[in-house]
Amino acid sequence: xxxxxxxxxxxxxxxxLIKFILATALACLPFLLQKQMxxxxxxxxxxxxxxxxxxxxxxxxxxxxxxxxxxMIPYFFGLLMNALFYSxxxxxxxxxxxxxxxxxxxxxRLFIIWYVSILYFHTTPMKTVIGLLDKLFTxxxxxxxxxxxxLKVVMCIVIELKETxxxxxxxxxxxxxxxxxxxxxxxxxxxxxxxxxxxSLIVNSFEKLDKIESFVEQVxxxxxxxxxxxxxxxxxFAVVSFILLTSLxxxxxxxxxx
Amino acid sequence: xxxxxxxxxxxxxxxxxxxxxxxxSFIPIPIPVPGIKLGLGNIITMIxxxxxxxxxxxxxxxxxxxVVAVLTRGVMMLAFSLSxxxxxxxxxxxxxxxxxRFFNIKGISIGGAIVHSTAQIVVASIxxxxxxxxxxxxxxxxxxxxxxxxxxxxxxxxxxxxxKKGVFTNGE
Numbered sequence: 526x527x528x529x530x531x532x533x534x535x536x537x538x539x540x541x542l543i544k545f546i547l548a549t550a551l552a553c554l555p556f557l558l559q560k561q562m563x564x565x566x567x568x569x570x571x572x573x574x575x576x577x578x579x580x581x582x583x584x585x586x587x588x589x590x591x592x593x594x595x596x597m598i599p600y601f602f603g604l605l606m607n608a609l610f611y612s613x614x615x616x617x618x619x620x621x622x623x624x625x626x627x628x629x630x631x632x633x634r635l636f637i638i639w640y641v642s643i644l645y646f647h648t649t650p651m652k653t654v655i656g657l658l659d660k661l662f663t664x665x666x667x668x669x670x671x672x673x674x675x676l677k678v679v680m681c682i683v684i685e686l687k688e689t690x691x692x693x694x695x696x697x698x699x700x701x702x703x704x705x706x707x708x709x710x711x712x713x714x715x716x717x718x719x720x721x722x723x724x725s726l727i728v729n730s731f732e733k734l735d736k737i738e739s740f741v742e743q744v745x746x747x748x749x750x751x752x753x754x755x756x757x758x759x760x761x762f763a764v765v766s767f768i769l770l771t772s773l774x775x776x777x778x779x780x781x782x783x
Numbered sequence: 784x785x786x787x788x789x790x791x792x793x794x795x796x797x798x799x800x801x802x803x804x805x806x807x808s809f810i811p812i813p814i815p816v817p818g819i820k821l822g823l824g825n826i827i828t829m830i831x832x833x834x835x836x837x838x839x840x841x842x843x844x845x846x847x848x849x850v851v852a853v854l855t856r857g858v859m860m861l862a863f864s865l866s867x868x869x870x871x872x873x874x875x876x877x878x879x880x881x882x883x884r885f886f887n888i889k890g891i892s893i894g895g896a897i898v899h900s901t902a903q904i905v906v907a908s909i910x911x912x913x914x915x916x917x918x919x920x921x922x923x924x925x926x927x928x929x930x931x932x933x934x935x936x937x938x939x940x941x942x943x944x945x946x947k948k949g950v951f952t953n954g955e
Contacts, residue, residue, distance in 0.1 A: 588857055595863060598817045599907060602922075603915030631911065635859070642858035654853060675846075678790050682850055685798045694805045701809040716933070719810070720940035723803055723826060724948070727941070730795045731950050738791035 539763045541653040541752055547767050548645040554771065555634045563774040564633060570770045571640060578648045588643045596635060604628070651683050656752030673746050680749040681741060697722065792951075793839065797847045800827035804851075810933075819926040822934055825895060828872050829888065829938040832879050834951040840876060844868040859910075866906040871899035888942060892935025896927035 539547075551571075558564055575585070611619035646654065655676050662672040700722045784792070804824045824847065831840045848868050852861035875895040878886045886894065900923035908916040945951070 588855070591860065594817045595860065595903075596907065596911070599904065599916045599919035600911055600913065603913065603918040606918040607915045631913075635910065639857050639859040646853050646857060651853065674786075674790065675842075678794055679846055679850060681790075681794045682797050682801075682846065683854070685794060686801060686850075686854075689798070690802065693802050697802065697806055698809070701806055716936045717940060719806065720937045720944065722806070723823075723937065723941050724944040726802065727795075727799055727830070727945060728948055728950055730799055734788070734791055734795065737794055738787050741790050741794070742787045 538757070538759055540755055540757070540760050541649055541657050542754060543756075543760050543763065544645060544649060545657060547763060548641050550767065550771075552638045552641045554774065555637045558774055558778055559630070560778055563777040564630075566770065566774050566777070567637065570766075571637070571644070574644060578644060580644065580647050584647060585643065588639070592636065592639050596639075597632065600632070651680070652750045653752050655680055655750035659746070659750065660752060677741065677744070677746050677749060681737070681744075684749075685737070693726070697726065789839065792835075793843055793846070796827050796831055796843055797850065800824040800843070800847050801851060803827065816922055816926050819923070819930060821930050822896065822899070823937070825871070825892070825899075825934055826938040826941055828868075828895075829875065829879075829892065829935075830942055830945055832872070832876050833942050834945070837876050840872050841869065844872045862906055862910065863903045866902040867899040870902040871895035874898040887935075888939035889932055889935035892938055893928055893931035896931030896934065897924055900924060900927045 551567075555564065555567060558567065607619050610616070659672065659676055662670070666672050701719070801824065803826060807821050807823050810821055810823075827847075828840065828844060831843050835843075845865065845868070848861060848864040852858060852864065872895070875891050878891045878894050883891075901920065904916055904920050904923060908914055
């Protein structure tokens with residue numbers, strides 16, 4: 526659950542705000558593009574960014590799997606059923622107007638939004654993300670919404686997960702293995718055993734209530750998160766590369782090349 | 784309960800909800816359908832509904848979705864988990880507070896799971912701009928009944944145990 530950029534990646538560090546603006550622009554860019562060539566260039570750029578950021582392939586694979594399961598499988602299943610109903614009933618209500626390229630374009634654009642957000646969150650420290658949100662929600666603070674308190678709670682959860690996460694998941698795993706026994710293959714669920722594990726987790730964690738309460742009371746938001754705008758050489762490279770990408774993609778779209 | 788104690792309770796519950804989700808890999812789902820999860824994290828939502836106010840329940844759901852999205856799944860999945868989480872929490876809260884004569888915890892959990900799946904598929908069809916995704920809804924609904932029943936059974940025992948141990952009354 527660690528998403529802090531390690532020391533070895535400092536060379537790829539870009540200011541959080543600049544990165545956020547570039548990520549948003551990059552996620553929107555495919556909506557201006559239609560041609561395969563320009564979409565290919567955007568994909569190559571993203572691949573380059575991935576390599577420079579040195580994100581673990583496992584992270585991308587897991588996120589890719591969740592994109593497939595949540596977006597692509599229901600969509601293709603729907604398309605398949607639609608085609609099936611149309612071929613059986615010949616009813617115009619099941620006639621599908623979009624061609625394969627339009628479907629590809631739609632899925633590609635959604636994929637880019639998903640991919641860019643994964644890249645952003647896995648290369649930006651949580652402290653910076655929350656610090657940026659704190660600045661972004663300043664208008665809400667002015668109307669009395671306790672944004673700082675809420676963000677403090679979020680950071681405390683992240684800290685708690687980092688501190689206890691691996692230890693607790695390990696012991697939970699062991700308890701689950703003994704509770705499930707050989708039931709995994711038999712589709713038999715030991716409801717009572719699982720509920721006991723969950724209850725003991727909750728009861729044990731409530732033993733830390735006073736400690737967490739005093740931490741929440743005493744800690745300053747500045748100690749948990751913060752963002753300060755800072756320009757570096759890397760920001761310049763990132764902005765210039767994005768401008769080059771946009772120009773190239775738009776030139777291809779307008780037909781100045783090829 | 785003072786403000787900081789309430790925040791501490793919320794921190795503990797959200798952390799537990801995220802950690803409990805880890806247990807899912809150990810439990811076989813009787814109907815293995817892509818996109819279907821047991822949703823063990825919802826047990827914490829049920830516990831929160833039983834012992835806390837609706838505003839706190841909503842806060843727990845939103846913070847949980849946000850933290851999970853930022854740490855693992857990315858911002859696009861936030862739309863899916865937020866819509867499912869908020870609507871299912873709302874329905875479960877209504878069923879628990881207003882119709883508990885007609886529904887036990889298992890029934891409430893099944894209701895929550897059905898609303899969760901429906902909200903997610905509606906959001907998917909809005910994001911994709913396609914209604915064809917709705918063909919997947921019947922599969923999700925059938926699975927929701929099964930997963931909701933399993934989660935509700937565990938949740939029912941957990942709520943009774945938590946009540947017996949006086950976790951929330953001790954925290955007052």
